[in-house]
Amino acid sequence: MKKMKSPFEYSSPEAMTASDVIELFVPVFGEYHNIPNIGHTFINGPRGSGKSMIFRYMSPDCQLLLNKSSIENLEYFGIHIPIKEGQLDKTDLKLLKGNKGELLLNEHFMIVNFAIKIFEVLAKVDFKNSEKNLNSLRNFYNNEFKELLYTKEDLLDDKSENDIKACKEYFLKMKKACSKVNSLFSNEFIPKLYLSDSESIKYEGPIYSFHSFLLELLRSIKQLPFMPNGPIYLLIDDADNLSEVQTKILNTWVSSRTSKTLSFKISTQLRYKTYRTINGSRIDTPHDYAEINLSDIYTTSKGQYKDRVREAVERRLKKFGLKEVSADDFFPDDVDQEKNIEKLFAKYKEQYGYDYAYRYARPDFMKRLKGNLNTYSYAGFNSLVHISSGVMRHFIDFAHKMFTHQYSKYESEVLFIDPEIQNTEIKNYSIWYFQENFTKLLDDRENTDDELNEIIKLRNLLEALGQTFNLILFSDATERRVFSFALQDEPNDELRRVLKLGVETGYLHKSFIGNKMGTGKAQLFVLNRLLAPYFKLDPTSFAGYKFVTSQVLMEAIYKPTTVIGRIKTKGVDSVMGNPQQSLFKDEDYGYN
Incomplete structure (x- = not known):
């Protein structure tokens, strides 16, 4: 039998064909339909939440296939510009710090690299090679482009324009010219900074600015007869990888009112360095930009995320021949387990009512396993959706592992995944996420003592929270299904940095709720449900959260075992005389 390929094998969006993107991407969630609107937009979300896939979907080849239209009839023209780590935020550029031209040279470097990518994307688009189009490109090249590129260096290709028979060749010609400008800066000027005082080395090449070069370039491109009437969107992916000064430069561009010609769509992994411009002012929503947080989708609209995952899974199954x-x-669920939980639910419903049954049937079933918690199964589509915690990539990753395990065990066509295999793989994935992934974080950070310590503190905090939530689940507390905590007071800078790191890495999701006094909002942090199997928690509930003091969280980041020991000794609902000394205040508010 021919080996069966996994429907859940991951492929980078950049490597996917337009037809595969259209077949597999599900643009049905939350705020997605606001992203293609005219205007600058920040799209924030943890790694794997679908930002790059959104930008791939917005690229011209996908939009042409989706709309069955010609290029000039598209509503916008998206140009994907990934900011890979170390690509623009080069260590070499730190030599410019303190140099009077630091801002100008960083902006120039960004603009030239953006221009190279713009022409690269344009060269890949299947424009018609008609005489009209070629003439318009010839005029654009000889007039607008050459004038914008102005430089003393001979950067232009000498190839006779009579030999050019395709639009692609003009775009590659212009890309080559921009690459030569980039080489003047990156390969000639920057290396000299290593050999001498940066103040004594002068850059003598052309310097481009946003308004005089990039914006004018895009305005001229937009006027070409084969381009859409709508705006050009620069889809800037992973903007967290820009340096702080480059981030300020980008924010300055965002603050410009260019939306009808150019809109920036900027994705971040929640590590965007600043929202300040180069003059110190702050860009703000909704005046300067719209903001979409993909991680909010799961916690604010669970049903919508579940529908999105269901459609994504069924599209993949259909593509691989499993149409029905x-x-x-x-x-599938673990049938025996779910039957037992349903029986307990029916019993509680009859005795105490629906609300009681909803609150206690599953926790009591888990509690009755009498310590043999490994027998609780996390199998079933509904359970796996919750465990993926709003990040589609996680679901695809562990689904692929389950598929591979199922196929290797039976070596036959895979029509479903055994609940036992689902349970084994999701528990292994949860262990990896808490243990090995933290090791990777320690290896990947910039290796400053502060950053390394913050990772260790975050791990300690999660350990304390996970074990606390486990103790609550198996206690006699009124609300046992707790996955979240709200801050009773303002955190200090140290705790704030640890919580921020938790959000950036996806281990925590941040939201807000009404504070205890009813006078404002309190910060709420939700534990990533990928940790549910690791800490033996119920991932299907959003019911409870607890208020906690910053003092206790500070203790948890240094001495998690001490905090857990105190809970075991005094009980999860214990309230000491001084409220600041209590671990969790006994608040049983619903969280939906």
Whole structure:
């Protein structure tokens, strides 16, 4: 039998064909339909939440296929510009710090690299090679482009324009010219800074600015007869990888009112360095830009995220020949377990009512396993959706591992994943996420003592929270299904940095709720449900949260075992005389 390929094998959006993107991407969630609107937009979300896939979907080849239209009839023209780590935020550029031209030279470097990518994307688009189009490009090249590129260096290709028979060749010609400008800066000027005082080395090449070069370049491109009437969107992916000064430069561009010609769509992994411009002012929503937080989708609209995952799974199954298999059938529940929980639910409902049954049936079933918690199964599509915690990449990753395990065990066509295999793989994935992924974080950070310490403190905090939530689940507390905590007071700078790191890395999701006094909002932090199997928690509940003091969280980041020991000794609902000394205040508010 021919080996069966996994429907859940991950492929980078950049490497996917337009037809694959259209077949597999599900643009049905939350605020997605606001992203293509005219205007600058920040799209924030942890790694794997779908930002790059959104930008790939917005690229011209996908939009042409989706709309069955010609290029000039598209509503916008998206140009994907990934900011890879170390690509623009080069260590070499730090030599410019303190140099009078630091801002100008960083902006020039960004603009030239953006221009190279713009022409690269344009060269890949299948424009018609008609005489009209070629003439318009010839005029654009000889007039607008050469004038904008102004330089003393011979940077232009000498190839006779009579030999050019395709639009692609003009765009590659212009890309080559920009690459030569970039070489003047990156390969000739920057290396000299190593050999001498940066103040004594002068850059003698052309210097481009946003308004005089990039904006004018895009305005001229937009006027070409084969381009859409709508705006050009620069889809800047992973902008966290820009340096702080480059981030300020980008923010300055965002503050310009260019939306009808050019809109910036900027994705971040929640590590965007600043929202200040180069003159110190701050860009703000909604005046300067719109903001979309993809991680909010799961906690504010769980049903919508579940529908998105279901459709994504079923599209993948269909593509691989399993047209009649639903996501629920492909990832079945542990039937015996769910029957027992349903029986307990029915019993509680009859005795105490629906609300009591909803609150206690599953926790009591888990509690009755009498310490043999490994027998609780996390199998089933609904459970796996919750465990993926709003990040589609996680679901795809562990689904691929389950598929591979199922196929290797039975070596036959995979029509569903055994609940036992689902349970084994999701528990392994949860262990990896808490243990090995933290090791990777320690290896990948910039290796300053502060950053390394913050990672260790975050791990300690999560350990304390996970074990606390486990103790609550198996206690006699009124609300046992707790996955979140709210700050009773303002955190100090140290705790704030640790919590921020938790959000940036995806281990925590930040939201807000009404404070205890009813006078404002308190910060709420939700534990990533990928940790549910690791800490033996119920991932399906959003019901409870606890107020906690910053003092206790500070203790947890240094001495998690001490905090857990105190809970075990005094009970999870204990309240000491001084409220500041208590671990969790006994608040049982609903969280939806």
